Amino acid sequence: EVQLVESGGGLVQPGGSLRLSCAASGFTFRSYAMHWVRQAPGKGLEYVSAISSNGGGTFYANSVKGRFTISRDNSKNTLYLQMGSLRAEDMAVYYCARGGIVGTRSQGDYWGQGTLVTVSS
């Protein structure tokens, strides 16, 4: 069974940093692209970042470019999102989602339960 479990959310002050993790199991992690998607309280969904299966390709929404860094450790089956210079508008539930297997293009066939990031002083 495919499982994605996010962790690392919490309360952080504006300008602060936080690292989110997503532990994957039930599939060959190293073969799949992975994505981060967020949802502000009571709002819609927004794609934040994506990374290719081998980590060689990374993509960011304009709203987080230069402040967030996506990475992965295929030996640990774990996806990361390093978040810096956090702003009030970054407050959201952050979901990791599975992308496509190598050579294919797919978005979000499996999602985690999400982790809440609260940005407040």
Next chain:
Amino acid sequence: DVVMTQSPLSLPVTLGQPASISCRSSQSLVYSDGNTFLNWFQQRPGQSPRRLIYEVSNRDSGVPDRFSGSGSGTDFTLKISRVEAEDVGVYYCLQGTHWPYTFGQGTKLEIK
């Protein structure tokens, strides 16, 4: 960025009746390989999103056959043939052709 526009944003439906949601993109979603990466997601209250449809019309495993997707180019539709109580939630279209991938605003389906 590609703008995805859904309508309606609110959809009251009687149990057993059909429902339809439209999603229009600001540019063609046909990828260079000829595929069209238009997805539909359901988000039930308090839950993570769940993908229902990928590449316009392909149902994900376990998705009831009352859900169907259609369309091409810039104009897409999600149809529910007979709405059931468990279908209550917000439905989003997502384009995965152009980065950044973008969602529609969401359509809230409720039972009348």
